[in-house]
Amino acid sequence: MGATINDVAKRAGVSASTVSRVLSDNPRISEETKQRVRKAVEELNYYPNAIARSLANCATKTIGLILNTEAESLKRNPFFIEALTGISIYAQENGYNVMFAFNKSEEEDLNIAMRYVSSRSVDGIILFTSRTNDKCISFLKKKKFPFSVIGRPDEIKGVLWVDNDNFQATYQVTDYLISKGHTAISFIGGPLGHNVSKDRLEGFKRAMSIHGVPLEKTFLFENGDFSDDFGYECMMKIISAWEAGQNKPTAVVTCDDMQALGVLKAMQEKGLSDIAVTGFNNTPLGMYQSPKLTSVDVNADKLGFYAAKVLIDFIERKEATTHYIVPTNLVERESAF
Amino acid sequence: MGATINDVAKRAGVSASTVSRVLSDNPRISEETKQRVRKAVEELNYYPNAIARSLANCATKTIGLILNTEAESLKRNPFFIEALTGISIYAQENGYNVMFAFNKSEEEDLNIAMRYVSSRSVDGIILFTSRTNDKCISFLKKKKFPFSVIGRPDEIKGVLWVDNDNFQATYQVTDYLISKGHTAISFIGGPLGHNVSKDRLEGFKRAMSIHGVPLEKTFLFENGDFSDDFGYECMMKIISAWEAGQNKPTAVVTCDDMQALGVLKAMQEKGLSDIAVTGFNNTPLGMYQSPKLTSVDVNADKLGFYAAKVLIDFIERKEATTHYIVPTNLVERESAF
DNA sequence: TAAATATGTGCAAACGATTGTATTTTGGCA
DNA sequence: TGCCAAAATACAATCGTTTGCACATATTTA
Numbered sequence: 001m002g003a004t005i006n007d008v009a010k011r012a013g014v015s016a017s018t019v020s021r022v023l024s025d026n027p028r029i030s031e032e033t034k035q036r037v038r039k040a041v042e043e044l045n046y047y048p049n050a051i052a053r054s055l056a057n058c059a060t061k062t063i064g065l066i067l068n069t070e071a072e073s074l075k076r077n078p079f080f081i082e083a084l085t086g087i088s089i090y091a092q093e094n095g096y097n098v099m100f101a102f103n104k105s106e107e108e109d110l111n112i113a114m115r116y117v118s119s120r121s122v123d124g125i126i127l128f129t130s131r132t133n134d135k136c137i138s139f140l141k142k143k144k145f146p147f148s149v150i151g152r153p154d155e156i157k158g159v160l161w162v163d164n165d166n167f168q169a170t171y172q173v174t175d176y177l178i179s180k181g182h183t184a185i186s187f188i189g190g191p192l193g194h195n196v197s198k199d200r201l202e203g204f205k206r207a208m209s210i211h212g213v214p215l216e217k218t219f220l221f222e223n224g225d226f227s228d229d230f231g232y233e234c235m236m237k238i239i240s241a242w243e244a245g246q247n248k249p250t251a252v253v254t255c256d257d258m259q260a261l262g263v264l265k266a267m268q269e270k271g272l273s274d275i276a277v278t279g280f281n282n283t284p285l286g287m288y289q290s291p292k293l294t295s296v297d298v299n300a301d302k303l304g305f306y307a308a309k310v311l312i313d314f315i316e317r318k319e320a321t322t323h324y325i326v327p328t329n330l331v332e333r334e335s336a337f
Numbered sequence: 338m339g340a341t342i343n344d345v346a347k348r349a350g351v352s353a354s355t356v357s358r359v360l361s362d363n364p365r366i367s368e369e370t371k372q373r374v375r376k377a378v379e380e381l382n383y384y385p386n387a388i389a390r391s392l393a394n395c396a397t398k399t400i401g402l403i404l405n406t407e408a409e410s411l412k413r414n415p416f417f418i419e420a421l422t423g424i425s426i427y428a429q430e431n432g433y434n435v436m437f438a439f440n441k442s443e444e445e446d447l448n449i450a451m452r453y454v455s456s457r458s459v460d461g462i463i464l465f466t467s468r469t470n471d472k473c474i475s476f477l478k479k480k481k482f483p484f485s486v487i488g489r490p491d492e493i494k495g496v497l498w499v500d501n502d503n504f505q506a507t508y509q510v511t512d513y514l515i516s517k518g519h520t521a522i523s524f525i526g527g528p529l530g531h532n533v534s535k536d537r538l539e540g541f542k543r544a545m546s547i548h549g550v551p552l553e554k555t556f557l558f559e560n561g562d563f564s565d566d567f568g569y570e571c572m573m574k575i576i577s578a579w580e581a582g583q584n585k586p587t588a589v590v591t592c593d594d595m596q597a598l599g600v601l602k603a604m605q606e607k608g609l610s611d612i613a614v615t616g617f618n619n620t621p622l623g624m625y626q627s628p629k630l631t632s633v634d635v636n637a638d639k640l641g642f643y644a645a646k647v648l649i650d651f652i653e654r655k656e657a658t659t660h661y662i663v664p665t666n667l668v669e670r671e672s673a674f
Numbered sequence: 675t676a677a678a679t680a681t682g683t684g685c686a687a688a689c690g691a692t693t694g695t696a697t698t699t700t701g702g703c704a
Numbered sequence: 705t706g707c708c709a710a711a712a713t714a715c716a717a718t719c720g721t722t723t724g725c726a727c728a729t730a731t732t733t734a
Contacts, residue, residue: 002455004720015684020722030682047455051391052720055689060388062436069422075415076621085406088439097458099399099434102425118339118384121434228625261625284413285625288565288598341690352714357692367712389690392719 003044012040023048062097063087063311064122066109066136068129069102076258077283079300080128083150086304087126094312096123110135117145124311126150132193148311150303152195160310162324164298166196169328170203170253173278173296176330177251178211180337182276186219186249188234188259190226197223200255200280219249226255231262239270251276251336257286260293260335276336291334302326340381349377360385399434400424400648401459403446403473405466406439413595414620416637417465420487423641424463431649433460447472454482461648463487469530485648487640489532489660497647499661501635503533506665507540507590510615510633513667514588515548517674519613523556523586525571525596527563534560537592537617556586563592568599576607588613588673594623597630597672613673624670631673639663 009016014033021029022037029037040046054060065087067080074080084100091098099122103109109129113136116122124146127136132154140147141159148160170187177185187204190197201222208215218241224230231254242248252275254260260279267275279286279295286293306324313319346353351370358366359374366374377383391397402424404417411417421437428435436459438449446466450473453459461483464473469491477484478496485497507524514522524541527534538559545552555578561567568591579585589612591597597616604612616623616632623630643661650656 002457005722006720016721017685017723018683021683024722028682033682045455047452049720050456050458051388051397052689053722054388055392055691055719056721056723058689074418074422078412081411081418084437085411085439088437092438097436098438099436100421100425101429101435102422115384118382119387120339121387284622288622288626342692343690353691354693354715355713358713361692365712370712386690389719390692392690392721393692395719 002049003046005046005048007044008037008040008046011044012037058120060097060121060123061095062099062122063091063124063126063308064112064116065098065100065126066112066128067100067102068106068109069104076285077281079281079298082300083128083304083307086301086306087308088304089301090305090308090312094316096308096312098308106131106135110139113139117143124148124315126307126311132195146311146315148307148314150307154195156323160314160322162303162306162310162326164303164328165325166199166328167203167206169280169296169298170200170255171207172203172328172330173253174204174207175211177253177276177278177336178207178213180251180276182251183213184216184219184247184249184251185213186216186221186234186238186252188221188231188252188254188263189224190255192223197255204253216247216249218246224259226258228258228262228265231256231259232266233262234259235263235266239266239272249275251278253278254280256280257283257293257295260286260295261289264289264291264293264335278336282331287333289335294333294336295331296328297331298328299326339386340383342383342385344381345374345377345383348381349374395457397434397458397460398432399436399459400428400461400463400645401449401453402435402437402463403449403465404437404439405443405446406441413622414618416618416635419637420465420641420644423638423643424645425641426638427642427645427649431653433645433649435645443468443472447476450476454480461485461652463644463648469532483648483652485644485651487644491532493660497651497659499640499643499647499663501640501665502662503536503665504540504543506617506633506635507537507592508544509540509665509667510590511541511544512548514590514613514615514673515544515550517613519588520550521553521556521584521586521588522550523553523558523571523575523589525558525568525589525591525600526561527592529560534592541590553584553586555583561596563595565595565599565602568593568596569603570599571596572600572603576603576609586612588615590615592617594618594620594630594632597623597632598626601626601628601630601672615673619668626672628671631670632668633665634668635665636663 005016005019009019014037018029018033019037022034088098101112103112113125116125125140127147127149129151137153150162152161152163153159174185189201192198221234238249252263254263257279260277263277267273279293282295282297286295303326306326310321310324342353342356346356351374355366355370356374359371425435440446440449450462453462462477464484464486466488474490487499489498489500490496526538529535558571575586589600591600594616597614600614604610616630619632619634623632640663643663647658647661
């Protein structure tokens, strides 16, 4: 069906090697032959066979993605799809294809990674993971196979990664609230097993201490999860304590829009609306909430874009950048006043 | 770095062809040699090179996805990510890789399709599209390149496709509302350029006529778009008409959760809560709405799964099924009573 | 005018598998 | 012992490129 390099060679009256050199615009071929060959390419509608090319080059020009469906937020959070588009953009710009596989466990993640590297079907791998002590990371490191990670890994030495500055993100949110006059601020955190959570917690604490705002122990939920249930639960505790005579916060900083929804739900049930709430991740869920949620946009598309960039640039030995910090931005809406 | 088939052959004291035959479990090789070869494979930790294999087989064992970011619902609707997981599952089960590319226009879609087929880097393509008169479809048809479509194409002859039964979906919704006693039902549709919209409209109409429920012209918004704005607009018209003395519907059938949100918003603004509303697509946005949205789940993961199945089965000449209809299911929540 | 240097192309060996065909080995039987 | 068929394995071509090196021709220099 498709024409091969030999067909082109024959038609142009040259050898296959010459055709190959014309295609890579090798200066050793005369302009005249180049014209002739290009005409033949045109006429035969010739496209190089990617597979044969890969075999000869020992490069597949494709990168593999390892995604995990364990993450419950997969559906709710547009993070993944945005990151995928970002990856796709940089990859396409540089002539790379992108492969993916969704896995259900760390075991499967590892299997796919092993298959990718041992069958040499990709030139590099992007890991969507924030597991501490990730098996894929150690495997790929040992194999010295090019890879990049979305989310800062435990041990950053010799690994390519991109991440938000999660510290700065909550710092900014907290600073914002303080600048609005809030002085009793609650914080609802995520699982401390993840670096994200630790950083966000620290950002909050730092902003508070810098501004000399006192940290109330009962307002602080350091170790939790990203669910609406957890947000609801925390807020209920706060409200109960208040009803029992304790202080009431005037603002709540959360680490996920879901948590914020939980907080809002608790407030609604108790008929409260005088507490400012901020979310995280800027999901549609927050956008269409009432009040519309002030939230932190993590720019997932940029995360994907730069994850692809560090990886591909590394593969092509273009640049020595090992990581990118993608800034977050605070999206001001109605819930934080 | 990795061992090749020749290394294995040498170590097992046989030829490369024998190793190849052992790997494909060819009965012409004696059990004894098989043992020996397998031991060598084990010891050298040998994995076949996927590229070389592809070149020899004229099969890449990968399928390409053509996705479009034009669709604004990309972020809001978990449709895509769910469909991707479904595709990934069937592909992995059958030893296929999946490649994707996000494009910004039909032109780009076509470019990618052309690149995929002419560089022979995939064995088949899955199209995420519902454009009428899609250029990719006609291109792939002309090239006789294997592909499947998510969403029923205009001309189904000789094309593999999967879709929901959109007719049946709105029929069921309407039937459900009628069974609850509703007799004044409004319908808010999507763009009639898409088959989905036509089918949903027909399903509604049929259910109404079968049950002998009169169709009120002013309740019918046949040609619209899937936005919340459109839903809001329609509902406002209805309410204004009612305020001007016309009838008021007791229920509204929409074609998208976003439309339903718009409807709900209009109702809230007007202090109305006695009208039942149904959504479509069962997005998180609807789930966390108040009232929780009764909606239609399209089982996007299954759509993806079967799109991969028809395609891969066709490529491997396993089965002659040309399409699947994936049933939708009505998710009953609070908004339709 | 011969030698030295550019300049442009072709040859052939990779890349790492698969597979049709040829060849060797084995075993049975006369 | 010799012959033949069957069983097991090896050989070599092939898939479609790329690329180092050799070779031929054109151009300059002594």
